[in-house]
Amino acid sequence: MREQVLAWLAENVPPSRVNHILRVEQMASELAVHYEEDVTKAATSGLMHDLAKYFPPQKLLEMARQEGLEVDYVMEAAPHLLHADVSAIVARDTFGVEDEEVLQAIANHTLGRPGMSLLSCIVFLADTLEPGRGDTPELENLRLVSRENIDRAVWKTSDYSLKFLIESYCLIHPRTIATRNWFLQKSKSKPQSVPLSTSVDGNFITPIINATS
Numbered sequence: 001m002r003e004q005v006l007a008w009l010a011e012n013v014p015p016s017r018v019n020h021i022l023r024v025e026q027m028a029s030e031l032a033v034h035y036e037e038d039v040t041k042a043a044t045s046g047l048m049h050d051l052a053k054y055f056p057p058q059k060l061l062e063m064a065r066q067e068g069l070e071v072d073y074v075m076e077a078a079p080h081l082l083h084a085d086v087s088a089i090v091a092r093d094t095f096g097v098e099d100e101e102v103l104q105a106i107a108n109h110t111l112g113r114p115g116m117s118l119l120s121c122i123v124f125l126a127d128t129l130e131p132g133r134g135d136t137p138e139l140e141n142l143r144l145v146s147r148e149n150i151d152r153a154v155w156k157t158s159d160y161s162l163k164f165l166i167e168s169y170c171l172i173h174p175r176t177i178a179t180r181n182w183f184l185q186k187s188k189s190k191p192q193s194v195p196l197s198t199s200v201d202g203n204f205i206t207p208i209i210n211a212t213s
Protein backbone atom coordinates (compact mmCIF):
# COMPACT_ATOMS: atom_id res chain seq x y z
CA MET A 1 0.00 0.00 0.00
CA ARG A 2 2.87 2.39 0.74
CA GLU A 3 3.94 2.36 -2.92
CA GLN A 4 0.36 3.06 -3.99
CA VAL A 5 0.16 6.04 -1.63
CA LEU A 6 3.53 7.38 -2.82
CA ALA A 7 2.39 7.12 -6.46
CA TRP A 8 -0.84 8.97 -5.58
CA LEU A 9 1.09 11.66 -3.70
CA ALA A 10 3.43 12.18 -6.67
CA GLU A 11 0.34 13.06 -8.74
CA ASN A 12 -1.44 15.22 -6.18
CA VAL A 13 1.16 16.92 -4.02
CA PRO A 14 4.33 18.92 -4.89
CA PRO A 15 7.71 17.25 -4.19
CA SER A 16 8.52 19.56 -1.24
CA ARG A 17 5.32 18.47 0.49
CA VAL A 18 6.07 14.80 -0.24
CA ASN A 19 9.39 15.27 1.54
CA HIS A 20 7.59 16.78 4.56
CA ILE A 21 5.20 13.82 4.54
CA LEU A 22 8.09 11.34 4.50
CA ARG A 23 9.74 13.13 7.43
CA VAL A 24 6.44 13.03 9.37
CA GLU A 25 6.19 9.30 8.60
CA GLN A 26 9.74 8.86 9.92
CA MET A 27 9.34 10.96 13.09
CA ALA A 28 5.96 9.42 13.89
CA SER A 29 7.56 5.96 13.61
CA GLU A 30 10.40 6.99 15.94
CA LEU A 31 8.01 8.42 18.54
CA ALA A 32 5.91 5.24 18.29
CA VAL A 33 8.98 3.12 19.08
CA HIS A 34 9.82 5.48 21.97
CA TYR A 35 6.33 5.31 23.50
CA GLU A 36 5.75 1.65 22.59
CA GLU A 37 2.86 2.53 20.29
CA ASP A 38 2.06 0.59 17.09
CA VAL A 39 4.78 1.62 14.61
CA THR A 40 2.86 0.51 11.51
CA LYS A 41 -0.16 2.60 12.52
CA ALA A 42 2.06 5.62 13.23
CA ALA A 43 3.84 5.28 9.87
CA THR A 44 0.54 4.87 7.98
CA SER A 45 -0.97 7.91 9.70
CA GLY A 46 2.14 9.97 8.98
CA LEU A 47 2.21 8.91 5.34
CA MET A 48 -1.45 9.81 4.82
CA HIS A 49 -1.87 12.86 7.06
CA ASP A 50 -1.64 15.47 4.26
CA LEU A 51 -3.36 13.64 1.37
CA ALA A 52 -5.85 16.50 0.90
CA LYS A 53 -3.39 19.34 1.56
CA TYR A 54 -3.73 20.72 -1.97
CA PHE A 55 -7.42 20.13 -2.56
CA PRO A 56 -9.12 23.41 -3.53
CA PRO A 57 -11.22 25.10 -0.79
CA GLN A 58 -14.52 24.31 -2.50
CA LYS A 59 -13.67 20.61 -2.74
CA LEU A 60 -12.68 20.50 0.96
CA LEU A 61 -15.97 22.13 1.96
CA GLU A 62 -18.03 19.84 -0.29
CA MET A 63 -16.36 16.64 0.90
CA ALA A 64 -16.65 17.65 4.57
CA ARG A 65 -20.35 18.50 4.21
CA GLN A 66 -21.04 15.30 2.27
CA GLU A 67 -19.43 13.37 5.12
CA GLY A 68 -21.75 15.14 7.57
CA LEU A 69 -18.91 16.88 9.40
CA GLU A 70 -19.64 20.05 11.30
CA VAL A 71 -18.27 22.97 9.29
CA ASP A 72 -18.11 25.92 11.68
CA TYR A 73 -17.56 29.59 10.89
CA VAL A 74 -13.77 29.40 11.20
CA MET A 75 -13.59 26.44 8.82
CA GLU A 76 -15.88 28.21 6.40
CA ALA A 77 -13.56 31.22 6.46
CA ALA A 78 -10.42 29.05 6.27
CA PRO A 79 -11.40 25.80 4.50
CA HIS A 80 -7.76 24.71 4.48
CA LEU A 81 -8.32 23.67 8.11
CA LEU A 82 -10.51 20.87 6.74
CA HIS A 83 -7.60 19.20 4.93
CA ALA A 84 -6.98 17.00 7.99
CA ASP A 85 -10.54 15.65 8.11
CA VAL A 86 -10.66 15.29 4.33
CA SER A 87 -7.30 13.47 4.28
CA ALA A 88 -8.87 10.86 6.58
CA ILE A 89 -11.79 10.52 4.13
CA VAL A 90 -9.35 9.97 1.24
CA ALA A 91 -7.36 7.44 3.31
CA ARG A 92 -10.54 5.48 3.92
CA ASP A 93 -12.18 5.77 0.49
CA THR A 94 -9.13 5.64 -1.81
CA PHE A 95 -6.76 3.44 0.17
CA GLY A 96 -9.21 1.34 2.19
CA VAL A 97 -7.92 2.35 5.63
CA GLU A 98 -10.45 1.08 8.15
CA ASP A 99 -8.54 1.49 11.41
CA GLU A 100 -10.49 4.13 13.32
CA GLU A 101 -7.46 5.15 15.37
CA VAL A 102 -5.40 5.80 12.24
CA LEU A 103 -8.26 7.78 10.66
CA GLN A 104 -8.57 9.84 13.84
CA ALA A 105 -4.82 10.49 13.99
CA ILE A 106 -4.96 11.83 10.42
CA ALA A 107 -8.06 13.93 11.19
CA ASN A 108 -6.54 15.36 14.39
CA HIS A 109 -3.13 16.33 13.02
CA THR A 110 -3.83 20.06 12.58
CA LEU A 111 -6.13 21.12 15.43
CA GLY A 112 -5.52 18.27 17.83
CA ARG A 113 -8.44 17.29 20.05
CA PRO A 114 -8.95 17.26 23.81
CA GLY A 115 -8.34 13.73 25.09
CA MET A 116 -6.92 12.49 21.80
CA SER A 117 -5.13 9.11 21.72
CA LEU A 118 -1.40 8.54 22.03
CA LEU A 119 -1.28 7.77 18.29
CA SER A 120 -2.99 11.10 17.51
CA CYS A 121 -0.54 12.93 19.81
CA ILE A 122 2.38 11.31 17.99
CA VAL A 123 1.19 12.39 14.53
CA PHE A 124 0.25 15.88 15.80
CA LEU A 125 3.78 16.35 17.18
CA ALA A 126 5.56 14.80 14.18
CA ASP A 127 3.72 17.19 11.83
CA THR A 128 4.99 20.30 13.63
CA LEU A 129 8.36 19.06 14.87
CA GLU A 130 9.76 17.01 11.94
CA PRO A 131 13.35 18.10 11.18
CA GLY A 132 12.37 20.06 8.04
CA ARG A 133 10.43 22.59 10.15
CA GLY A 134 13.67 24.30 11.20
CA ASP A 135 16.27 24.21 13.93
CA THR A 136 15.45 27.18 16.15
CA PRO A 137 16.17 26.69 19.88
CA GLU A 138 12.40 26.64 20.53
CA LEU A 139 11.84 23.81 18.04
CA GLU A 140 14.86 21.88 19.29
CA ASN A 141 13.51 22.18 22.83
CA LEU A 142 10.05 20.97 21.73
CA ARG A 143 11.71 17.95 20.08
CA LEU A 144 13.39 17.12 23.39
CA VAL A 145 10.12 17.51 25.29
CA SER A 146 8.36 15.28 22.72
CA ARG A 147 10.54 12.42 23.98
CA GLU A 148 10.30 13.28 27.68
CA ASN A 149 6.61 13.94 28.27
CA ILE A 150 4.12 13.61 25.43
CA ASP A 151 1.27 15.50 27.16
CA ARG A 152 3.54 18.43 27.94
CA ALA A 153 4.82 18.31 24.35
CA VAL A 154 1.28 18.58 22.92
CA TRP A 155 0.56 21.53 25.24
CA LYS A 156 3.82 23.32 24.40
CA THR A 157 3.53 22.59 20.68
CA SER A 158 -0.01 24.02 20.72
CA ASP A 159 1.39 27.16 22.38
CA TYR A 160 4.06 27.32 19.68
CA SER A 161 1.42 27.07 16.93
CA LEU A 162 -0.81 29.64 18.64
CA LYS A 163 2.07 32.14 18.81
CA PHE A 164 2.75 31.58 15.12
CA LEU A 165 -0.93 32.08 14.24
CA ILE A 166 -1.14 35.31 16.25
CA GLU A 167 2.05 36.69 14.74
CA SER A 168 0.88 35.87 11.20
CA TYR A 169 -2.59 37.39 11.75
CA CYS A 170 -4.25 34.04 11.05
CA LEU A 171 -7.63 32.87 12.29
CA ILE A 172 -7.40 30.57 15.30
CA HIS A 173 -9.75 27.64 15.54
CA PRO A 174 -11.23 27.18 19.04
CA ARG A 175 -10.19 23.50 19.01
CA THR A 176 -6.50 24.49 18.99
CA ILE A 177 -7.12 26.30 22.27
CA ALA A 178 -9.23 23.44 23.64
CA THR A 179 -6.42 20.99 22.82
CA ARG A 180 -3.87 23.29 24.48
CA ASN A 181 -5.96 23.67 27.64
CA TRP A 182 -6.71 19.96 27.90
CA PHE A 183 -3.07 18.88 27.62
CA LEU A 184 -1.88 21.71 29.88
CA GLN A 185 -4.22 20.50 32.61
CA LYS A 186 -3.37 16.86 32.02
CA SER A 187 0.35 17.46 32.25
CA LYS A 188 0.03 19.66 35.34
CA SER A 189 -2.56 17.76 37.34
CA LYS A 190 -1.38 15.34 39.99
CA PRO A 191 -2.35 11.70 39.50
CA GLN A 192 -5.51 11.46 41.60
CA SER A 193 -8.91 10.09 40.74
CA VAL A 194 -11.15 13.07 41.58
CA PRO A 195 -9.17 16.34 41.59
CA LEU A 196 -10.92 18.98 43.69
CA SER A 197 -8.72 21.75 42.45
CA THR A 198 -5.88 21.97 40.01
CA SER A 199 -2.90 24.24 40.35
CA VAL A 200 -1.95 25.89 37.10
CA ASP A 201 1.16 28.03 37.41
CA GLY A 202 0.23 28.96 40.97
CA ASN A 203 -3.39 29.81 40.18
CA PHE A 204 -6.00 27.56 41.64
CA ILE A 205 -8.90 26.61 39.44
CA THR A 206 -11.81 25.33 41.46
CA PRO A 207 -14.27 23.25 39.47
CA ILE A 208 -17.90 24.32 39.49
CA ILE A 209 -19.75 22.04 41.87
CA ASN A 210 -23.13 21.00 40.59
CA ALA A 211 -25.58 21.87 43.39
CA THR A 212 -27.74 18.86 42.61
CA SER A 213 -24.96 16.32 42.74
Ligand SMILES: [Fe+2]
Pocket residue numbers: 049050053083084109110127
Ligand atom coordinates in the same frame (compact mmCIF):
# COMPACT_ATOMS: atom_id res chain seq x y z
FE1 LIG B 1 -1.48 19.10 7.38
Ligand SMILES: [Fe+2]
Pocket residue numbers: 020024049050127
Ligand atom coordinates in the same frame (compact mmCIF):
# COMPACT_ATOMS: atom_id res chain seq x y z
FE1 LIG C 1 1.75 18.06 7.46
